[in-house]
Amino acid sequence: MIKIDRPVVIIFGLFLLTLFGAFIGFALGSRILLPILTCWHAYILMIYLLKSERRREAVIYMLIWALMLGVIMTLICFYYPERGGEVIIKGLSYAEEMFRWIITGEGVEGSPAQFIPEHIMHLTVLAALSLLTMSSLSILFGTVLMNYMAYYVARLMLATDNPIITFLVGWHFWSLFRIAGFVMLGVVLAEFLAHGIFKYRWKVSDIKSYLIAAAVLLLADIICKAIFAPAVGELLKSMMGI
Numbered sequence: 001m002i003k004i005d006r007p008v009v010i011i012f013g014l015f016l017l018t019l020f021g022a023f024i025g026f027a028l029g030s031r032i033l034l035p036i037l038t039c040w041h042a043y044i045l046m047i048y049l050l051k052s053e054r055r056r057e058a059v060i061y062m063l064i065w066a067l068m069l070g071v072i073m074t075l076i077c078f079y080y081p082e083r084g085g086e087v088i089i090k091g092l093s094y095a096e097e098m099f100r101w102i103i104t105g106e107g108v109e110g111s112p113a114q115f116i117p118e119h120i121m122h123l124t125v126l127a128a129l130s131l132l133t134m135s136s137l138s139i140l141f142g143t144v145l146m147n148y149m150a151y152y153v154a155r156l157m158l159a160t161d162n163p164i165i166t167f168l169v170g171w172h173f174w175s176l177f178r179i180a181g182f183v184m185l186g187v188v189l190a191e192f193l194a195h196g197i198f199k200y201r202w203k204v205s206d207i208k209s210y211l212i213a214a215a216v217l218l219l220a221d222i223i224c225k226a227i228f229a230p231a232v233g234e235l236l237k238s239m240m241g242i
Contacts, residue, residue: 077154135190181217
């Protein structure tokens with residue numbers, strides 16, 4: 001068996017395959033294939049590391065992959081916004097929803113009464129898919145979420161005079177907490193099935209610290225979003241010259 005243990009090789013491979021998958025997905029114009037092409041390799045790496053009892057590395061590399069995916073998809077959508085609107089699931093509707101919130105201050109993003117139930121729904125779906133499908137469908141679900149968030153940020157960058165600053169602000173910092181929490185859950189919840197299939201040592205207590213860390217991140221997301229979303233919305237509005 002080939003031993004995958006060189007971080008530089010792993011990270012470079014993740015980057016190339018994610019970039020290549022994104023371009024192929026855009027070229028084919030398939031809304032279904034795009035998320036698959038940008039996540040399959042990360043999933044295979046995650047499973048390989050888990051069966052090798054390298055859980056910590058699996059979490060780290062999946063977080064790195066999520067970062068790469070966000071940057072790559074944002075930049076591709078920035079340069080090819082019309083194509084992005086065609087191929088990214090929920091891209092147009094999510095961007096319209098977010099722009100409406102920025103302009104009017106109304107919408108899910110600025111209302112805890114609306115976004116908390118939505119976050120709970122996303123968390124429930126992700127956890128269920130992770131437990132039932134060894135995270136294969138939850139990683140795909142998370143990729144879809146990441147892609148339409150990236151499309152929104154790209155459209156935001158096109159609407160301002162300083163795309164670099166807009167990129168940093170547009171990826172709302174609280175959403176990064178949520179992404180990290182979801183990634184962590186996707187990795188460790190896969191082990192409920194993976195340890196039985198691949199016959200490696202595992203018990204629930206092994207993932208307790210990861211579950212706690214994910215819960216803290218998801219709670220921080222809700223708190224920070226409730227506190228800072230109105231101010232960030234106003235900042236983005238001024239950056240758009242409205």
